[in-house]
Amino acid sequence: MERGCSFHPTAASYCMLGKLRIKAKQFDEARNAFEKCIQACINSVTDQTTELHGAYLDLIKCLIQLKRFPQAIERLTTFIKPRQPNQNAEAYLQRDIAKIRIFTKYTAHELIKLS
Numbered sequence: 001m002e003r004g005c006s007f008h009p010t011a012a013s014y015c016m017l018g019k020l021r022i023k024a025k026q027f028d029e030a031r032n033a034f035e036k037c038i039q040a041c042i043n044s045v046t047d048q049t050t051e052l053h054g055a056y057l058d059l060i061k062c063l064i065q066l067k068r069f070p071q072a073i074e075r076l077t078t079f080i081k082p083r084q085p086n087q088n089a090e091a092y093l094q095r096d097i098a099k100i101r102i103f104t105k106y107t108a109h110e111l112i113k114l115s
Contacts, residue, residue, distance in 0.1 A: 012051065057094060060091075
């Protein structure tokens with residue numbers, strides 16, 4: 001699959017590579033593939049909003065698995081702003097999951113200090 005991406009780099013091939021990496025629990029490599037997919041969607045002449053939407057959500061899932069919660073929340077907030085509210089249900093869900101995971105690693109005393 002990697003060889004196919006190097007010969008014919010498309011958003012769909014990078015997305016497929018990222019999903020294969022997630023299944024193999026190689027989240028850092030999957031993150032790289034989804035970032036390349038996002039760049040391919042942005043640089044594409046054709047409208048690939050569906051691919052872009054899916055790639056962003058899969059990228060966020062990788063960041064959550066890698067425990068990069070602040071980065072995941074930042075990416076999701078950037079992703080949510082230009083969208084219509086009805087298109088953001090999963091993005092809001094993933095952002096809240098990242099926020100919950102940030103706060104569950106702190107004790108009650110540490111949370112009081114943060115607020």
